[in-house]
Amino acid sequence: MxxxxxxxxxxxxxxxxxxxxxxxxxxxxxxxxxxxxxxxxxxxxxxxxxxxxxxxxxxxxxxxxxxxxxxxxxxxxxxxxxxxxxxxxxxxxxxxxxxxxxxxxxxxxxxxxxxxxxGLAEARLGAGRGYRHVLVVPIGTGIAAAHVVDGQVFTGAHGAAGELGHIVVRPGGPPCGCGLRGCLEAVASAAAVARRYAERAEDAAGADRVAALAASGDPVAAAVWHEAIDALADGLLTGLALFDPEALVVGGGLAEAGDALLDPLGRALRARLTFHREPALFRAALGxxxxxxxxxxxxxxxxxxxxx
The missing domain is CATH 3.30.420.40 (ATPase, nucleotide binding domain)
Structure with a gap:
């Protein structure tokens, strides 16, 4: 057969x-x-x-x-x-x-x-496997999220749930494609990191290179990287308040930085927790x-x- x-x-x-x-x-x-x-x-x-x-x-x-x-x-x-x-x-x-x-x-x-x-694949087959409540956040050109509970994704009433990238984390900040200013996507996406570094250093570099430069002690790259992680922690804290996941899976181009992202992001998120329960934090496994x-x-x- x-x-x-x-x-x-x-x-x-x-x-x-x-x-x-x-x-x-x-x-x-x-x-x-x-x-x-x-x-x-x-x-x-x-x-x-x-x-x-x-x-x-x-x-x-x-x-x-x-x-x-x-x-x-x-x-x-x-x-x-x-x-x-x-x-x-x-x-x-x-x-x-x-x-x-x-x-x-x-x-x-x-x-x-x-x-x-x-996000469904990461929750069922990848980094979130074994957890009932998983929030998967890909960070690339944009930022979005998939909320997966018991292996099912919640889509919202109009199919637009999970637009975490359009939470305003820096009021009056950089313009976003959605028409607002200071959205998480406009501040902390891989594209935003590359754009801010290019503006300040007058040198083109992708987000992965900015992360490497920050780790090597470049002050401009370090400032840009810190600002992105700080904004991500603020945005993800909102995600935790809304969805209360057991596991938080971060993927996309920015996650290619690995521990250079996850370690400081975990510390920044932990420092913001009050009544929230800290989720397990993972890098996406399926690429x-x-x-x-x-x-x-x-x-x-x-x-x-x-x-x-």
């Missing part, structure tokens, strides 16, 4: 990660393709459908049986109705992706949000594969519901 797998796609503004994943969470086949959003949203949808079909064909040729499909995308996603409501990166507006991919493959389908799906594994998990969940 053929081994059962699900088809999983993690659609980003630059690339699409694709995989065939079995019920144990093992990737049996993986691919990466460009998104090329400049072609327009209709072309991106066609690419998603074609890649899904190609992966299902690949499964059949290699003795695997595709049983469901999961797709995760950025932006605002209505997971209940399976609609990609809006995405600045890809250009989606009210695209019924779940229906489209399900019809193309003839199997149960699921549509999810990329950050929440990555940039978290999203596609999350897509596989929501596909498996859709299949289980269909079979129940």
């Amino acid at each position: 053929a081994d059962d797998v699900v088809v999983a796609l993690d659609v980003g503004g630059t690339g699409i990660k694709c995989a065939l994943v079995d019920s144990a969470g093992r990737v049996r086949h993986g691919e990466r393709h460009p998104t090329a959003p400049q072609r327009g949203p209709d072309a991106v949808v066609t690419t998603i459908l074609d890649l899904s079909a190609d992966l299902a064909d690949t499964a059949g040729r290699t003795g695997l049986r595709p049983r469901a499909v999961g797709v995760v995308v950025p932006g605002i996603v209505d997971e209940a109705s399976g609609v990609a409501v809006w995405s600045a990166n890809v250009g989606f507006r009210d695209v019924p992706l779940r229906e489209l991919v399900g019809k193309r493959l003839g199997v149960p389908a699921a549509l999810g949000h990329d950050v929440r799906a990555g 940039d594969g978290a999203g596609v594994l999350g897509a596989a998990l929501i596909a498996q969940d859709a299949l289980n519901r269909e079979c129940a």
